[in-house]
Amino acid sequence: MVGSISVDLTVTASPLPRPGETVVGDRFTTVLGGKGANQAVAAARAGAATTMVGAVGRDPFAGLALDALRHDGVDVSWVSEVEGATGVAHIRVDSRTGENDIVFVPEANGALAPARVEEALRAAAPTSPVVLLQLETPLEVVLATARTCADLGLRLALDPAPASALPEEVWAGVWLACPNETEAEVITGTRVSDVRSAERAARWFLDRGVHQVVLTRGGRGTVVVGPSGTTDIPAFGVTPIDTTAAGDAFAGALGAAVAAGLAWPVALRRAAAAGALATTKHGASPSIPTAAEVDSYLKGR
Structure with missing residues (x-):
């Protein structure tokens, strides 16, 4: 796992305030966050041996x-401690x-060194067939991760969030791209409104290697495009109370399933279940389900 580590400061209220307005909230929490850390927790709870490559500051949040x-x-x-503050995210939930x-305020995440990442990946290569990556670290880290994974033959799964344009060379090192519909539109220029447009957006990534x-679409399910064609996977029906980290739960569980050698349809089903279950609890990392919880949810479905 290469990615961000932060502490999430989360408030819930309804309605959320408009500019210049003050409202009274329902709850406040301070917990582990950051897309990298969330996905590391998701992979670990799914049963995968997981190593985190990232950076924290020298402040109380680092210990948390x-x-x-x-x-x-x-x-x-492989988590570096650097001068300054640990990354933070202020999250508002309706x-x-x-x-x-x-x-999201990156803080220490911006100090993660590409050389450190490359060293960690080379050390982990013999036992880590899947690497998860997001875009909450510097572009130089993304480039180094993609290049090193290509050199070592590691399967790199990129969750391109927060979405931004990336150099073409990044995509040559990516085995799996896992954008949501908004991120796919930002990167490819294709507005995703149905399965056909989702497939067009997905082809943009395939054309680049x-x-x-x-491609995840929230409550409308997931569109998977690859060598065997296009598959539209319906979403599991749940009543969400907090969608924070649902995508991270999906990505981490998918990475763990692929690393375990599970059949592709099984891996996707487990990832979809993990993402759905994460929306039924409050918080980022606290909402991520364990393998046993996913098993129980899928039993009989």
């Missing part, structure tokens, strides 16, 4: 983040709909 990762069995020996908005594309 590292202790939370260790609690889930994530190896943090307690009626479960929808959220997020302001990506092997598989898994």
Whole structure:
């Protein structure tokens, strides 16, 4: 796992305030966050041996983040401690709909060194067939990760969030791209409104060397495009209370399933279940389900 580590400061209220307005909220939490850390927790809870490559600052939030990762069995020996503050995210959740908005401040994540990432990947290569990556670290880190994974033959799964244009050379090192519909539109220029447009957006990634594309569409399911064609996977029916980290739960569970050698349809089903279950609990990392919870949910379905 190469990615961001932050502490999430989350408030829930309904309605959320408009500019210049003050409202009274329902709850406030301070927990581990960051897309990289969330996906590391998701992979670990899914049963995968997981190593985190990232950076934290020298402040009280660093201890909170590292202790939370260790609690889930994530190896943090490749997490660098740098001067300054640990990354933070301010998350607002509408307690009626479960929808959220997020302001992410990278802080220490911006100091993650590409050379450190390359060293970690080379050390982990013999036992880590799948690498997960997001875009909450510097572009130089993304480039180094893609290049090193290509050199070592590692399967790189990229969750391109927050969405931004990337150099063409990145895509040659990506085995799996896992955007949501908004991210796919930002990157490819194709507005995703149905399965056909999702397939067109996915082809953009395939044309640039990506092997598989898994395009998530929230409550409308997932469109998978790869060598065997296009598959439209319906979403599991749940009542969401907080959508924070649902995509991270999906990506981490999918990476763990692929690393375990599960059949592709089984891996996708487990990932979809993990993402759905994450919306039924509050918080980012606290909402991510375990393998046993996914098993129980899927039993009989």
